Amino acid sequence: xxxxxxxxxxxxxxxxxxxxxxxxxxxxxxxxxxxxxxxxxxxxxxxxxxxxxxxxxxxxxxxxxxxxxxxxxxxxxxxxxxxxxxxxxxxxxxxxxxxxxxxxxxxxxxxxxxxxxxxxxxxxxxxxxxxxxxxxxxxxxxxxxxxxxxxxxxxxxxxxxxxxxxxxxxxxxxxxxxxxxxxxxxxxxxxxxxxxxxxxxxxxxxxxxxxxxxxxxxxxxxxxxxxxxxxxxxxxxxxxxxxxxxxxxxxxxxxxxxxxxxxxxxxxxxxxxxxxxxxxxxxxxxxxxxxxxxxxxxxxxxxxxxxxxxxxxxxxxxxxxxxxxxxxxxxxxxxxxxxxxxxxxxxxxxxxxxxxxxxxxxxxxxxxxxxxxxxxxxxxxxxxxxxxxxxxxxxxxxxxxx
Amino acid sequence: xxxxxxxxxxxxxxxxxxxxxxxxxxxxxxxxxxxxxxxxxxxxxxxxxxxxxxxxxxxxxxxxxxxxxxxxxxxxxxxxxxxxxxxxxxxxxxxxxxxxxxxxxxxxxxxxxxxxxxxxxxxxxxxxxxxxxxxxxxxxxxxxxxxxxxxxxxxxxxxxxxxxxxxxxxxxxxxxxxxxxxxxxxxxxxxxxxxxxxxxxxxxxxxxxxxxxxxxxxxxxxxxxxxxxxxxxxxxxxxxxxxxxxxxxxxxxxxxxxxxxxxxxxxxxx
Amino acid sequence: xxxxxxxxxxxxxxxxxxxxxxxxxxxxxxxxxxxxxxxxxxxxxxxxxxxxxxxxxxxxxxxxxxxxxxxxxxxxxxxxxxxxxxxxxxxxxxxxxxxxxxxxxxxxxxxxxxxxxxxxxxxxxxxxxxxxxxxxxxxxxxxxxxxxxxxxxxxxxxxxxxxxxxxxxxxxxxxxxxxxxxxxxxxxxxxxxxxxxxxxxxxxxxxxxxxxxxxxxxxxx
Numbered sequence: 016x017x018x019x020x021x022x023x024x025x026x027x028x029x030x031x032x033x034x035x036x037x038x039x040x041x042x043x044x045x046x047x048x049x050x051x052x053x054x055x056x057x058x059x060x061x062x063x064x065x066x067x068x069x070x071x072x073x074x075x076x077x078x079x080x081x082x083x084x085x086x087x088x089x090x091x092x093x094x095x096x097x098x099x100x101x102x103x104x105x106x107x108x109x110x111x112x113x114x115x116x117x118x119x120x121x122x123x124x125x126x127x128x129x130x131x132x133x134x135x136x137x138x139x140x141x142x143x144x145x146x147x148x149x150x151x152x153x154x155x156x157x158x159x160x161x162x163x164x165x166x167x168x169x170x171x172x173x174x175x176x177x178x179x180x181x182x183x184x185x186x187x188x189x190x191x192x193x194x195x196x197x198x199x200x201x202x203x204x205x206x207x208x209x210x211x212x213x214x215x216x217x218x219x220x221x222x223x224x225x226x227x228x229x230x231x232x233x234x235x236x237x238x239x240x241x242x243x244x245x246x247x248x249x250x251x252x253x254x255x256x257x258x259x260x261x262x263x264x265x266x267x268x269x270x271x272x273x274x275x276x277x278x279x280x281x282x283x284x285x286x287x288x289x290x291x292x293x294x295x296x297x298x299x300x301x302x303x304x305x306x307x308x309x310x311x312x313x314x315x316x317x318x319x320x321x322x323x324x325x326x327x328x329x330x331x332x333x334x335x336x337x338x339x340x341x342x343x344x345x346x347x348x349x350x351x352x353x354x355x356x357x358x359x360x361x362x363x364x365x366x367x368x369x370x371x372x373x374x375x376x377x378x379x380x381x382x383x384x385x386x387x388x389x390x391x392x393x394x395x396x397x398x399x400x401x402x403x404x405x406x407x408x409x410x411x412x413x414x415x416x417x
Numbered sequence: 418x419x420x421x422x423x424x425x426x427x428x429x430x431x432x433x434x435x436x437x438x439x440x441x442x443x444x445x446x447x448x449x450x451x452x453x454x455x456x457x458x459x460x461x462x463x464x465x466x467x468x469x470x471x472x473x474x475x476x477x478x479x480x481x482x483x484x485x486x487x488x489x490x491x492x493x494x495x496x497x498x499x500x501x502x503x504x505x506x507x508x509x510x511x512x513x514x515x516x517x518x519x520x521x522x523x524x525x526x527x528x529x530x531x532x533x534x535x536x537x538x539x540x541x542x543x544x545x546x547x548x549x550x551x552x553x554x555x556x557x558x559x560x561x562x563x564x565x566x567x568x569x570x571x572x573x574x575x576x577x578x579x580x581x582x583x584x585x586x587x588x589x590x591x592x593x594x595x596x597x598x599x600x601x602x603x604x605x606x607x608x609x610x611x612x613x614x615x616x617x618x619x620x621x622x623x624x625x626x627x628x629x630x631x632x633x634x635x636x637x638x639x640x641x642x643x644x645x646x647x648x649x650x651x652x653x654x655x656x657x658x659x660x661x662x663x664x665x666x667x668x669x670x671x672x673x674x675x676x677x678x679x680x681x682x683x684x685x686x687x
Numbered sequence: 688x689x690x691x692x693x694x695x696x697x698x699x700x701x702x703x704x705x706x707x708x709x710x711x712x713x714x715x716x717x718x719x720x721x722x723x724x725x726x727x728x729x730x731x732x733x734x735x736x737x738x739x740x741x742x743x744x745x746x747x748x749x750x751x752x753x754x755x756x757x758x759x760x761x762x763x764x765x766x767x768x769x770x771x772x773x774x775x776x777x778x779x780x781x782x783x784x785x786x787x788x789x790x791x792x793x794x795x796x797x798x799x800x801x802x803x804x805x806x807x808x809x810x811x812x813x814x815x816x817x818x819x820x821x822x823x824x825x826x827x828x829x830x831x832x833x834x835x836x837x838x839x840x841x842x843x844x845x846x847x848x849x850x851x852x853x854x855x856x857x858x859x860x861x862x863x864x865x866x867x868x869x870x871x872x873x874x875x876x877x878x879x880x881x882x883x884x885x886x887x888x889x890x891x892x893x894x895x896x897x898x899x900x901x902x903x904x905x906x907x908x
Contacts, residue, residue, distance in 0.1 A: 017737065055798050056724045060757075062797075067712040071729075071797065073757045098755055100731035100793035102713050107753055108760075150758050152795060154729060155711040298724045299797055303707050311900035312705040318840055318889045320699050326656075327880030334660040337667040344676040352680045353447040354672055511766055518767035526852075526873050631778065633868075644873045646854070650774025653823075653864030656883050663876055 018104025021230050029231050033214050039227065040066070047223045047272055048159075052170055052283040053302030058197065059175030062299070063167040066225065067157040070164055072171035073150045076178075078189070081137070081144040089136020090146040091126050093118065095153070095164055102156040102226075117160060120250060121151070124165050124206050124239040128247035131172065132201040138180055143187055145177060147200065158225035161237055165208035170280055173202055174287070204241040206248070207276050209269040211236040217255045222268060236262070238269040242277040422628055429616055436622070441665060443620045446673070448565065450573045450680050458574030458598075462566040465622065466556035471566035473548050473574050477588065480536060480543040488535020488543035492520040494550045494563055501555035501623065516559060519647060520550065523564055523636050527604040527644035530571065534599050538581050542588055546574070557622040560634050560647075564606040565673060572681055574598040602638040605673045606645075607666035609633045614652040619665060633659070635666040639674060699840040701889060704808075706900055708816045716817025719797070720809035725844060727797040728805045730813035734790030742789060747782035753793045754806065768803060772810055775857050775867045779811075781820040790819070803855045803869065804829040804841075808893065815901060824860040825867075826893040829853060830882035832874055838885045854882045858890035 029039070036044060048066030055061065059074030079090060095118045097105045125131070136145040149171060151164045176197035179190045212224035213234035221228060229235075234255025239248035246266065251257060290297045303310045346352045418424045428435050438444070444465030453459035456472035463469075480487055494516040498506040509517070524530065535544040548570065550563045575595040581588050610621035610629035621629060631651015636644040643663065648654070702723030711717040716732035735748050742749045752773040754765045761769075776792065792813060794806050807827025814821060831842035831850035839846060847853055852872030859866045865883065874882075 057798065060798070069711065071757070071795065075758050096755070098793060098795060099753060099791065100711070100714060100729075100755075100795060103733055103736070107755075148758065152755065152757070154731070154795060155713050157712055299719075299727050300703075300705055300721045300724055303705055303719075303721075305705075307707075308904050309709045310705070310707040311896070311903050313703060313892075313896045313899070315703045316701045316892045317698050318701060318885065318892060320838055320840070320885045320888060323838060323881045323884040323888070324877075326884040327877050330656050330660050330880050331877060333657060334664055337664045342672065344672075344679045346679055346683055347447075348683075350451050350680060350684045351447065351449040352676055352683065353445060354443075354676050355445045511770055514763045514766040515770040518763050521763075522871065526871060528873070631774070638873065642873045642875050643870065643879050646868045646870050646879060648865060648868040649771045650776070650778050650857070650867050652778060653859040653861070653866050655862070655864050656880055656887075659865060659868075659883070660876075660880065663879075 018102065021227070025227075026231050029227060030214060033219050033221065033228075033231075038221065038225075040225065044220065045222045045268055047275070048225075050166065050276060050279055052166075052280065053299060054174060054283075054287045054297060056298035056300075059171050061167060061170050061174055062154075062302075063163055063170065065159060065163040065166070065223070067155060068159060068163045068226075069153075069155040070160070070167040071152045071154055072164075072167035073152075074171045074175040075148045075150070076175075077146045077148070078138065078143050078187070079146040080142060081140075086141035087137045087144075088133040089144045091131060091133065092146060092148045093122050093125060093151075093168070094149065095121055095151045097153050097156075097160075100155070101153040105156070116252075117164065120161055120208070120237060120248070121164055121168060123248045123250075124208055125149070125168055125172070128204075128206045128239065128241075130169070130202055130204050130206050130241070130247075132203060135201045138187060139182060139185075147172075147175075147177075156226060158227070158229050159210050159223050161210050162208045162223065165206070165239065166276065166280065169202075169205045169207065170284070172200060173205070173280075173284055175200060204243065204245070205277055205280070206239045206241050207273045208237050208239045208248075209272045211238075211265050211268075213253070213255045213257070213261075217257055217261060220261070220265070222272070236265055238266055240266070240269050240273045242274055244270045244273075421624070425612070425625070425628055429612060429618070434618065434625075438620075440616065440618045443669065443672075444622075446565070446676065448569050448676060448680055450569055450684060456570075457576065458570045458572070460566050460569030460573055462562050462569065464558055464562045464565075464620065466554055467552075467558055467562050467623075468554040469550060469552050469559070469562040469566045471548060471550045471563070471570040473546055473570045475574065475576055476545045476547065477537075477542055477579065478545045480540060484532075485540035486536045487532040489545040490521075490524055490530060490532065490535070490548065491545065492524060492548040492550065492567065493517050494520060494552070494559075496552050496555065496559075500552040504555070512559075515649070516550075516563060519560060519634075519645075520548075520563060520567060522647075523604055523606070523645055524567075527602045527636065527638055529568070529600055529602045529604055529638075530598065531601060537579050537588070542579065542581065544576065546571075555623060557624070557626045558608050558620050561606045561608050561620065564604060564636065568600075568603060568605070569677060569680070571598055571600055572677065602644070603670075603674055603677070604636045604638050604644045605666075605670040606634055606636045607662070607669045609635075609662050609665075611652040611654065617658065617662065619669075633662055635662050637663070637666050637670045639670065641667055641670075699838065699885065699889075701841045701892060702843075704893070704896055706812055706896075708812065708900065708904060714793075714813075714817075716813040716815070716819070718809055718812035718816050720805055720812055721798075722802065722805050722808075722841060723843065725798045726802040726805040728809040729795045729797050730792065730809040731795075732790065732792045732813045732817045732819075734817070735785040735788035735819075736790075738787060738789035743787050744782075746786055748780070748785040748788045748790050750777050750780060750782065751789065751791045752776065752810070753791070755793065755795045757796050757798075768806065771803070771867055771869060772806060775807065775825060776810060776814065778866055779821045779823050779825055779859065780814065781822055784820055802829055803827060804857075807857050807867070812897065812900075815897065822861075824894060824897060825857045826860075826890050826897070827855060827857050828886035828889045828893070829855045830886055832872070832878055832882065836878065838878075838881050840885055840889050852878070854879065854886075856883060856886045858887055860890075860894050863887045863890055 051064040179195040212232040234253035236251045447463040449461045452461040457475045458473040461470045496504045496513040578591040578594040611631040634647040714731035719729045721727040804827030831839045832852040852874040857867035
């Protein structure tokens, strides 16, 4: 499906509004949109909503053999998918430029910042290590995928628990959650991306741009930072020259935002942990806002299945019993048999003549087929039979190979 | 024909089809067993013009860690571009993938081959059966022909005796002593096309499939149990109509079973 | 857990269903559907929009269904389910009203134990939310045949593992006819008909759920 283009007047309107320090959703230039984190029923699964941008993250693990040059380190694998659900114009399975750059940014933010202790993922050095896989799906695209994906990624990683293992000699035992409590990943710090959009050659700056704003921006700057105000990644793209002061100002803003977001994430994680510990309700079903008119819940309903047996019996009794008469199979040769239950197929007749003529020249059998055809065409249903004859030759050609 | 649907309706009103069959009639079914000499088991099935060939290749592999006493069966349905105009060469399309999944489901549901039978040494060695089903000519009712070809090919499989030498721990293959595969159930598929939401016709041709508003495939085994009721969308049907389909499928099963028994008997050395 | 849910004789319980409509801003139709806690599916629908020339159909809308798993890329199982879902939707969508257009329905699995019935329900609710003209509604019902031969509706993941056979039906709202059927494991003819009758009974409850949720959204008070 095609993406809808942005019209010139929309573009001009947006740019003029930004010059007047106004944004379409009523935010100030440095305001971040609301973040909402909800967790799934299983571990390592979360949905992050950043305004109307919505991202799903899922972490999974698997025992694999390590890379030969790093025998004592676990493997991390990140995959960001732009689901065609997120926006028109996104196609499944296509490696667009945007997708590649987003994936790379996510890797730099979460792997290259060394926020996950990969050595703790080693089970048997050089033989078996854990591979941690993070799948991030964009569900709704309303700008700033980078930030939403980095938040969802780190939250899912913090929420995830891997099965406990023990090593005795060469035997590796993986315990189910019932046998031993699963263990969390050891995470040193939480890097979070903060995005900035620049307009009019860098004169105007907006934090957390929406999709519309992203379409008219000149330049884009992403700063990944943790709550200790250490910069993990910085990346600028687009056609804008930034003065050092701009970058310093951005990093100061990022520091404030990251502190806020980290606090919020940790609160969400604690709440979920508490709900799980106390046996309360958790999962996506609990995060639906049921006070809204768009949401609806039905209590567990009973379905009467008393008369099911009678109904089934009735239907079976009414139906005709299976027919007992059926055609006998005909053995054509050793290993070849046929049931001609359908109408005597034209090539079925030929099969007989073909057997007789098997020893003869193939050209002759073709001639015979032609003759047969002439006789048959006097019949009423011409076209279909003709079609069948074409195939009978094919069958003759094939037959010697069988 | 200018108005294919109207053309068909006229015929169906008279309870017959343009190719002269009645509504409940199958096309002529021909089976040839052992068509490919290089495969461990093979069969060619013709259902009217629809031609499907199935080859089974057996290989040795180590079983998966979580199911140490099980072998593998890997079915694959191929619809190459030669079998009909609408298929393109390249990676398998949706129809081929859906058919592969259906065949895998039939094998799993019917338990025609128990995967434990394919295990040679627990946790060490097991058979992998690659069942490649290739359609040579597509004229409708691919699923029936494929299931039949698979069954016939599996009946034809002769596996060499494999023993594990206890001293060396290596496997030894005795090619002189071959045993047939144990087939526990004989699933047979019967497909129907639904015309104008009401009429059921058996064994549809490609043209009939295109014009029909839906299809149903029912797989039964020799005890009359249902191995699969596969109705991928299309026209809604009542339970009674489904029952009619099942009745027809049971009759068809008896016929096909006789056919396959006869073929197998004809090639077994006395 | 839910597995120990008491089942009275001659009765089978459906788990509490919940849904949310209109939760995404970009798609034209969107819905999330949850059965109990675990199986939950998010659906987004775009269309009818201009179709690509290669996919365009001259007499009706071209419907495309994409099923996206949570981990990894879609495989053969997803493709065959996509086919089931697409043909079920095609049977109810009045595509002839929008010739030469495309309708894309994307289903994202949110929680594991992805039941086909949950996908079907989410798909139907997305069609409802998009306001597309439909000939009828449909709902997905899963029945499990327990080892003792009794029919269990809407089984949990654990009950499914224990079951002898699992049958999934899509039931249409007009005369409760079968739109789609698929089975796992083998069963006798009587058992199949029993499951079908039970599924038809459950369908009424689900259609009432659809109706109530749409009424809550569009009616005042």
